[in-house]
């Protein structure tokens with residue numbers, strides 16, 4: 227039979243294309259606003275009717291996105307001359323789950339996402355006659371308890387509370403999401419997520435960055451392991467083993483700043499943990515938010531809007547379930563931007579307030595871009611804004627200036643090493659965690675990790691990159707990846723690895739612009755309009771240009787580089803190497819199969835390695 231679908235002639239009229247884009251833009255604002263409002267209503271008041279409304283609004287937005295994508299294919303984009311018009315059309319296929327044309331499956335996937343978020347957000351750990359909630363109970367205990375067994379109870383309790391429930395939901399999510407993304411022409415979800423970086427060598431670039439910073443991590447890991455062994459006893463933490471995951475002050479061992487007091491290099495110096503100062507001076511959540519906004523505006527950046535102050539949720543409300551996990555929201559109407567956060571008066575949360583406000587500042591700076599360009603130059607840029615400013619705020623000099631450190635500032639070498647140690651526990655410790663998170667997910671999405679060994683492969687990567695092991699036995703009934711918000715919440719994570727590299731590039735560029743001289747880690751660009759101008763001009767671009775152009779706008783170079791990060795920590799790296807050498811502390815760890823044992827014990831190969839080590843030590847001593 228004759229082919230009856232005569233190919234429609236593609237539209238080559240660029241003016242008509244522009245009109246289509248204008249219409250798309252106002253419709254996109256409409257559907258995105260409705261979806262974000264419904265999402266907000268659900269996350270700030272979790273109940274069945276709000277979940278149903280959220281699911282429905284999300285489906286409406288997906289229907290709009292899918293129709294717009296299908297519609298956009300009638301245009302002969304390659305025939306257009308204007309770069310911006312072409313870039314806008316190329317972003318039309320960035321529609322994620324909406325790629326799923328089977329409506330029943332799309333409903334199921336949307337419902338699954340809402341259910342997984344609910345399981346995570348309402349998870350509780352029974353503790354005698356009490357029920358511990360994640361924020362603030364579990365967070366605070368893991369940060370502050372120094373009792374090995376209590377920490378193990380909290381660590382295991384959270385994983386028991388949400389892991390097994392999420393495991394099968396996650397498997398179904400992977401299948402459905404892969405199908406949705408497959409319909410858009412990508413191999414799998416990981417392929418789609420990496421495409422946002424528009425960098426063919428992205429994975430190689432990431433590996434090169436990791437290899438550049440890994441030596442620093444190994445020195446920090448070895449030092450922390452030795453200091454923890456001194457505190458908890460060598461029987462609990464052998465100097466050749468990976469570190470038990472529950473002793474690092476954080477539910478996922480992703481940042482270790484909460485155990486600073488156990489590893490402080492020089493005691494008796496000025497307190498740089500300002501949590502107690504914040505409490506003693508009567509700071510509350512609102513004060514923390516005002517301090518943060520004041521820092522942004524001191525750089526000439528855009529202040530928060532009236533809607534922000536009226537509608538943000540900055541403390542956990544009484545009498546209803548909410549998603550406490552901190553987040554920043556763009557309502558796509560160019561005036562309504564909010565933060566949702568169960569703020570506690572801690573230094574950790576002061577850092578998070580700056581992080582979230584960094585997202586809001588980016589939203590404000592690009593709010594007049596077309597909707598498809600209202601994104602970070604790449605997702606890592608979005609994560610880096612707030613943290614970059616927080617590098618300046620966290621300097622002892624600045625903390626003194628805002629009244630959180632009293633008396634004369636101690637600025638001798640030892641005090642500086644203490645400060646850099648605290649920063650390293652937050653920034654260097656994080657890198658292997660952030661790097662392995664999506665390595666695991668990319669393998670789950672492309673099938674290298676199969677549904678029946680997800681947990682085992684998770685712990686292999688955790689050991690390989692972070693040098694940590696679970697404190698209790700794990701098996702495939704557990705689903706430890708599900709205990710990290712971003713995994714059930716369908717939020718990619720490599721953005722944070724990128725951020726923790728590029729935030730130092732932004733920081734160094736802003737420090738130079740502010741006229742800072744001397745060690746990088748001492749730079750506080752508070753009140754510098756030059757620094758603010760440099761950042762603001764880059765943020766205005768949104769994702770309208772490939773990110774190397776945005777990088778060049780702020781740093782003068784187009785590539786990601788770990789050099790500023792290495793420069794920032796240089797004094798500490800030198801001190802750590804010396805301290806580890808002087809104390810005979812070796813870096814690295816022997817491999818364990820966490821599957822065969824609960825507490826790490828020597829396996830055959832590890833035993834042999836240890837024996838050889840002992841022999842050659844003896845032999846070398848004899849030789850001397």
Ligand SMILES: CC(=O)N[C@@H](CC(=O)O)C(=O)NC[C@H](CC1(C(=O)N[C@@H](Cc2ccc(O)cc2)C(=O)O)CCCC1)C(=O)O
Nearest residue numbers: 480551552553554555556577578581582585608609613722
């Ligand atoms: C509507 C919506 O969802 N919006 C997105 C933003 C956007 O895409 O526009 C959003 O708000 N995502 C939430 C997420 C929250 C936090 C997070 O998850 N952080 C990572 C890693 C990390 C840790 C320390 C740090 O200093 C910086 C990052 C973790 O805690 O593991 C929790 C505390 C900090 C940031 C975020 O803000 O990135």
Ligand SMILES: [Zn+2]
Nearest residue numbers: 581585608609
């Ligand atoms: Zn963020």
